[in-house]
Amino acid sequence: MLQQSMLNHSSLPPRVSPPMLTDLIAGARRSLEADPILAREYLDRIAALFSKTIDPFEAVLIPALPVVAGVEAAKGGLTPWQIARVREHIDEKLEQTVLVEALASVARLSSGHFCRAFKVSIGETPHAFLIRQRIRRAQTLMLRTTDNLSQIACACGLTDQAHLTRLFRRIVGETPLVWRRSWREG
Incomplete structure (x- = not known):
């Protein structure tokens, strides 16, 4: 088990706090047996904290679902080009209402x-994926801007701060305000 004194070591990169590292390690341990894919995500996020080429903020966001380009499509699934176009469409329209019909049209399929x-x-369903992406965008805005949560909710396509708080707590496990205070620099 990591000792707190080890985590206070001066070798930690800037913007990496001992509590941040402790939380990520704890998440990896919790998910190791039950969900190895999630455990790998946590380990990748820890590695990102120490990488010189990856933004450390990326490590504290909820995991993005891995989509590997060039991998054969699963039987009955979308092709890589369809996945890429749908993800691009979602990212471009995240602050707006995104309908399943529009996503299906981008993929050239029926709804x-x-x-x-x-x-x-x-x-996961398109709706669950869309919510995950909105929460990731909210996390990014909470870390990089001083906008209030109401403004962030609107920028992420959510109706209001209460809507953001409800979804955020369900996905991240704590309220946006608590999360922002614990991960935000100084």
Whole structure:
């Protein structure tokens, strides 16, 4: 087990606090047996903290679902080009209402077929993925701006601060205010 004194060591990169590292290690340990993919995400985030080429803020965001380009599509799933175009569309339109019909159109599929194929490929429904992306954007804005939570909610396509707080607590496990205070620099 890591000792607190080890985590206070001066070899930690700037912007990496001992509590941040402790939380990420604890998350990796919790998920090691039950969810090895999530454990790998935590380890990748820890590695990102020490990387000179990756933004350390990226390590504290909720995990993005891995989509590997060039991998053969799962049977009944989306092709890599469809996944890429859908993700681009979501990123471009995140602050707006994003309809499943529009995503299906981008992938050139019917809505029903698109939803089934998306779940096979990504592992969650289009709606759950969209919410995850909105929460990741909210986390980024909370770390990089001084905007209040109401403004951040609107910038992420959510109706208001209460909506952001409800979704954020469900996905991240704590309120946006508590999370922001614990991860924000000085």
